[in-house]
Amino acid sequence: MTINLNKGQKIDLTKTNPSLKKAIIGLGWDTNKYSGGGDFDLDASAFLVGANGKTNNDLDFIFYNNLEHSSGAVIHTGDNRTGEGEGDDEQLIVEFSKIPKDIEKIAITVTIHDAIARAQNFGQISNAFVRVVNEETNEEILRYDLSEDFSVETALVFCEIYRNNGEWKFSATGSGFQGGLSALCKNYGLDA
Template sequence: MTGQLVPGANAALTAENPGLTSVVVGIHWDQIASRGPSAELVPMAIVCGPDGHVLSDEDLVFFNQIESADASVRYLDESDQEEIDVDFASIPETVDKIVFAVYLDPDPRSPKDLGSVRSMSVRVCAPDGRELVAFPLPSERNHLIDAVILGELYRHRSEWKFRAVGQGYTTGLTGLRADHGIGRAR
């Protein structure tokens, strides 16, 4: 299975790749160089329960917290701008999905949207580097948004699938926090 997905499409990862116990999710973008402040993009993984909310704030994976509470989701330093390793075997049963998003650093000196991002993609690879699926995000709306959900790994019965999402936000990190229960006491 190798292919490019469109928004809303999904791919059966473990069902079509027997023995697949982990994947690497790579996030890549091309940005127009700027002589002034440039948009600083912050990729993150949100480990969610069945209600779509993060299990705990320790289950956010981003530059300042490089692995989830159970260490099943963690940052790698490899070829894409950001790579996140997901170990299916270590993910607790309470996890329903892992959301991969990018938001614009809310620094007041930064641009207010993703307009300088010309292309962005997310790809899912086997541990040996073999690409399983890729999702190149449409960029025509980048000048309107400041965060985007790229895709999600989700549990379907006993298998793992990947869904291409491409949902943009005009509310940045605030919108991601609200939709996924980030920062709420459980």
């Protein structure tokens, strides 16, 4: 049975789901009908951060040009350039046992590619969601529908998966940034 979360809610992942070894983090969205002239290309990313809230280096940033963390703990399944169709638009796979000990949190984010040049923002996006699926059983464990009305934001932190007393938890974050991928990179300690 899927648990539906609201913004700000936190829930245990591994303690109450001991069989959860590998999770599929599915992200999806729709674009509103508008005549902006350009296609939307949204990109999922993961920032693996330490206790200081920052990445250790560029390799802790998983995105369409760096699809797999060196530990194998986080794998991006590939860039979907249109977001067409039902279901997940992009996915990340997290294998909890492979996450390095110095990583305390994985921030799952979505940005709009070339948002400024295309005059696009998350105010033009609807039905955004993130869900966690047990890869072994294909059971959806939880879902967070981002129901907020965003306007000028070009990057969002959808959720965070974080370590707590040796277990992993999920936080429904839903916070927006202006400045796209560059702003997110700076937030997590990378040079844009």
